[in-house]
Amino acid sequence: MPVASPIPLAPVPPMIGGGEMGDLVRDTDWSSTALGDYSSWPASLRTALSLVLNTKGIAALYWGPQQWLLYNDAYGLALGDRHPAAFGRPMPEVLTDIAPVLSPQVAQVLATGDGFSIENLSMMMRRHGKEEETVWTYSFSPVQGESGGYEGVLLLASEMTQQVLADRKRDRAEHERAQALLRLSELNAGLEEEISRRTADRNRLWLLSADIMLRCTFDGVITAVNPAWTDLLGWQESELIGLSLFELIHPDDLAHTQQGASLSADGHAYARFDNRYRHKDGSYRWISWSTQPDEQQINAVGRDFTAERESASALAAAEEALRQSQKLEAIGQLTGGVAHDFNNLLTVIKSSTDLLKRPDLSSERRARYVSAIADTVERAAKVTSQLLAFARRQTLQPTVFAPAENLRALASMIKTLVGAEVELAMDIPEHSHFVIADPSQFDMAIVNMAVNARDAMVGQGRLIIRVGPARRGSEANEQPMMPGDQVVISMTDTGSGIAPLHLGKIFEPFFTTKGVGQGTGLGLSQVFGFAKQSGGEITVDSEVDQGTTFTLYLPQASEPREPRSVEAPHELVHGHGTGVLIVEDNPQVGAFAMHSLTDLGYRPVLAINGQEALAELARDASRFKVVFSDVVLPGMTGIELAHEIRRRYAGLPVVLTSGYSHVLAEKGTDGFELLHKPYSVEQLSRLLCGAMCTHFSRVT
Incomplete structure (x- = not known):
C-alpha cells in the first residue's frame, strides 16, 4: 500500500493536475512501492495517469499484469469506504467483489489489444458498509507501452444504478398496475354473480336457521324476524314487526337489555348477551344473543339455552348437596374422633376422682391421682389446641422471631x-432470617413434623432440617403462589414415603396410617392450620420407599428491634380485697372463677354479659381494679366490651380469656391481655396482678 510522505523522493511534475487524487500522487513516496520511484515511471504510464486524473467522469488505469489500480476523484467516490486504501494496489486484491468480472476483462485487453464497451452491467458491490446492486456502462481501452506492447488498460465508466433502478421500479409499478386492472376486471365480472349467490345464501340461512334472528332499531322497535321465532316463541312475524322488543323482555332483565341497546347505538357489539323473552303462552325462554350494530339498527342472532341453564342449575344443586353431605360426613368423623380421645381422657379423670374419694387413701397415692388429673387436663388442652389450629380458630400471638434460633x-x-x-x-445459616x-x-409444628418423620423411618434413617429464604422459580422446590417474601423451613426424612393414594389426605384431622392407639391423626393437621392461619403454606413432596420432604413457608419479616427488658410481676399470693368484675356467661366457669378468686382474697362480682357488666360499672366503677371477661359472650363480645370500657373508664385494665373465638383468630386481641382456657388459679392470679401493675406503671 502506498505510504504518504510530506517530501517525495522524486518530485512529480505539477502539470499532472487531477484534483485530490493528483495531490495524492504527488504526496506519495512511490519508491517504497512495487511501481518504483515516480521518476522511473515510463512516459506511457505518466501520460495515461494524467489523462485519468483530469477526466471529469469516472476513470481508472489498470497497469501491468498485476493490474495496479490508479484512479481519479470520481472513481474514488464510486468505491465508497474502500477509497483511498485501494489506490496504488493491485485491483484483484482490493476489489475482491467485482474482480472476478473485471480482472479477466483487463487481462484479455492486455493480451489482445482489443478494447470493448459494455452497457448496463449489473454487479453486486460492497460499499458504504453493505452489499448492494450496482449497474455500470463502461469501456476498456489498451494503453501501449514504450516497447510496443500493451502495458495498461484505461477504464471510462458511468454508473447507471439510480437510473436502472428507477426504470425497474417504474416498470414494476406498471407489472402490478396491469395485474391490478386485470384482477379488478375479473372481480367486477364476478361481483354481480357473487352478490346474487350470497344474497340467496343469506336468505336461505334466514329462513332455515333454528336460531332466532332479529333486526331492530336502537330504541327497540323490531323491523325484521326470521321464521324461527314462531317455532321457538310462538309469535308470528306479523305480530312482531313494529313491536317494541322491550315488551317481550322479562321484567328483571329489562334494565339490562335497555342498557345494552343504548351501548349498541354507540357501536358496541356483544359476543354474548343473555336475557329472557316471553313465549306467546306466557312462559319465558333464556336467549343468548350475538349482536352487531350498523349505522341504523341492531343485527342479532339468538340461541335458546333454557334447557342447558336448567341442567346447569340442577347440577349445581346436586353438587351443593354432595358438598353438604361430605361436610356432614367430615363433621361426623371429627366429632367421633374427638369423642374417642376425650372419653379416654375422661376415663383417667373419672377413675382418679373416684379413687380420691376413698377415705383410706395415702398421701402418696392422693398426690399421684391429682398429678394424673393435671396431666390429663394438659393432654386434653393439647388436643383442643390441635383442633383449633386445624380449624384456624386458635388464638395466635404472632411476633417477629428467627426460626433458626x-x-x-x-x-x-x-x-x-x-x-x-x-x-x-441441621442445615441452618449463620445469618438469621426472621418471620412473623x-x-x-x-x-409445636416442628415437633409434630419430627415425630411424623421418626414414625416413617421406624427409628432408623436420616433427618435433615433446612432454613433459608424462598428461592423463586427453583426447580427443586417450586414454592406456592403467595404475596411477599417467605422463609422456608423444610424437613426431609429417609423413611417409607407416602403413597399417592394417601398424599391428599395427610393434613385431614384424625387421618392416620398408624395402628389403633399409635396416633390421633392431629399432628399434621395442626401444622396445616398453623401455616394457613399464619399467612403461610405447607407442602409435601414424597416418593414411596424414598422418603418425604415437608416444606413450611412463613411470611418473612424485618429484623426486630431490641426488646425492652420488663420485670416480671410478682405472683399475687393474696388479693387483699381487690375488686374484680368477672364477665362470664357459663355458670360453671363463672362460679369456679368466683370461688377461686374469693379463696385468694379478692372481692369478685359476676356479670353474665356485656350489658350487665357495663351496668355494674355504671353503678360504681371505683369498686373494681380490673375486669376479667370471656371473649365469647351473647350479644356484645368481650373485645367489644373491652373497647367500651377503655373508652368510658380509661383507668380500668381489662384481661380477656378464651379457649376459642373466630374473632380472636381473625383480628387478634387488639392489645388486651389474654389468658387461654383451660387456666389454673395461679395463672389467673398472676395475670390479673400483672395487668394491674402494668396499667398502674403506665398511668404513673
Missing part, C-alpha cells in the same frame, strides 16, 4: 424424640 434450641429435644439411630442434620408467627405454635 428456635430450631437450634429444639435440636436436643428433636434428637431425643427421633432416637439415637436417626442421624439429625406464633413461636410456640411454630415449635
Whole structure:
C-alpha cells in the first residue's frame, strides 16, 4: 500500500493536475512501492495517469499484469469506504467483489489489444458498509507501452444504478398496475354473480336457521324476524314487526337489555348477551344473543339455552348437596374422633376422682391421682389446641422471631424424640432470617413434623432440617403462589414415603396410617392450620420407599428491634380485697372463677354479659381494679366490651380469656391481655396482678 510522505523522493511534475487524487500522487513516496520511484515511471504510464486524473467522469488505469489500480476523484467516490486504501494496489486484491468480472476483462485487453464497451452491467458491490446492486456502462481501452506492447488498460465508466433502478421500479409499478386492472376486471365480472349467490345464501340461512334472528332499531322497535321465532316463541312475524322488543323482555332483565341497546347505538357489539323473552303462552325462554350494530339498527342472532341453564342449575344443586353431605360426613368423623380421645381422657379423670374419694387413701397415692388429673387436663388442652389450629380458630400471638434460633434450641429435644439411630442434620445459616408467627405454635409444628418423620423411618434413617429464604422459580422446590417474601423451613426424612393414594389426605384431622392407639391423626393437621392461619403454606413432596420432604413457608419479616427488658410481676399470693368484675356467661366457669378468686382474697362480682357488666360499672366503677371477661359472650363480645370500657373508664385494665373465638383468630386481641382456657388459679392470679401493675406503671 502506498505510504504518504510530506517530501517525495522524486518530485512529480505539477502539470499532472487531477484534483485530490493528483495531490495524492504527488504526496506519495512511490519508491517504497512495487511501481518504483515516480521518476522511473515510463512516459506511457505518466501520460495515461494524467489523462485519468483530469477526466471529469469516472476513470481508472489498470497497469501491468498485476493490474495496479490508479484512479481519479470520481472513481474514488464510486468505491465508497474502500477509497483511498485501494489506490496504488493491485485491483484483484482490493476489489475482491467485482474482480472476478473485471480482472479477466483487463487481462484479455492486455493480451489482445482489443478494447470493448459494455452497457448496463449489473454487479453486486460492497460499499458504504453493505452489499448492494450496482449497474455500470463502461469501456476498456489498451494503453501501449514504450516497447510496443500493451502495458495498461484505461477504464471510462458511468454508473447507471439510480437510473436502472428507477426504470425497474417504474416498470414494476406498471407489472402490478396491469395485474391490478386485470384482477379488478375479473372481480367486477364476478361481483354481480357473487352478490346474487350470497344474497340467496343469506336468505336461505334466514329462513332455515333454528336460531332466532332479529333486526331492530336502537330504541327497540323490531323491523325484521326470521321464521324461527314462531317455532321457538310462538309469535308470528306479523305480530312482531313494529313491536317494541322491550315488551317481550322479562321484567328483571329489562334494565339490562335497555342498557345494552343504548351501548349498541354507540357501536358496541356483544359476543354474548343473555336475557329472557316471553313465549306467546306466557312462559319465558333464556336467549343468548350475538349482536352487531350498523349505522341504523341492531343485527342479532339468538340461541335458546333454557334447557342447558336448567341442567346447569340442577347440577349445581346436586353438587351443593354432595358438598353438604361430605361436610356432614367430615363433621361426623371429627366429632367421633374427638369423642374417642376425650372419653379416654375422661376415663383417667373419672377413675382418679373416684379413687380420691376413698377415705383410706395415702398421701402418696392422693398426690399421684391429682398429678394424673393435671396431666390429663394438659393432654386434653393439647388436643383442643390441635383442633383449633386445624380449624384456624386458635388464638395466635404472632411476633417477629428467627426460626433458626428456635430450631437450634429444639435440636436436643428433636434428637431425643427421633432416637439415637436417626442421624439429625441441621442445615441452618449463620445469618438469621426472621418471620412473623406464633413461636410456640411454630415449635409445636416442628415437633409434630419430627415425630411424623421418626414414625416413617421406624427409628432408623436420616433427618435433615433446612432454613433459608424462598428461592423463586427453583426447580427443586417450586414454592406456592403467595404475596411477599417467605422463609422456608423444610424437613426431609429417609423413611417409607407416602403413597399417592394417601398424599391428599395427610393434613385431614384424625387421618392416620398408624395402628389403633399409635396416633390421633392431629399432628399434621395442626401444622396445616398453623401455616394457613399464619399467612403461610405447607407442602409435601414424597416418593414411596424414598422418603418425604415437608416444606413450611412463613411470611418473612424485618429484623426486630431490641426488646425492652420488663420485670416480671410478682405472683399475687393474696388479693387483699381487690375488686374484680368477672364477665362470664357459663355458670360453671363463672362460679369456679368466683370461688377461686374469693379463696385468694379478692372481692369478685359476676356479670353474665356485656350489658350487665357495663351496668355494674355504671353503678360504681371505683369498686373494681380490673375486669376479667370471656371473649365469647351473647350479644356484645368481650373485645367489644373491652373497647367500651377503655373508652368510658380509661383507668380500668381489662384481661380477656378464651379457649376459642373466630374473632380472636381473625383480628387478634387488639392489645388486651389474654389468658387461654383451660387456666389454673395461679395463672389467673398472676395475670390479673400483672395487668394491674402494668396499667398502674403506665398511668404513673
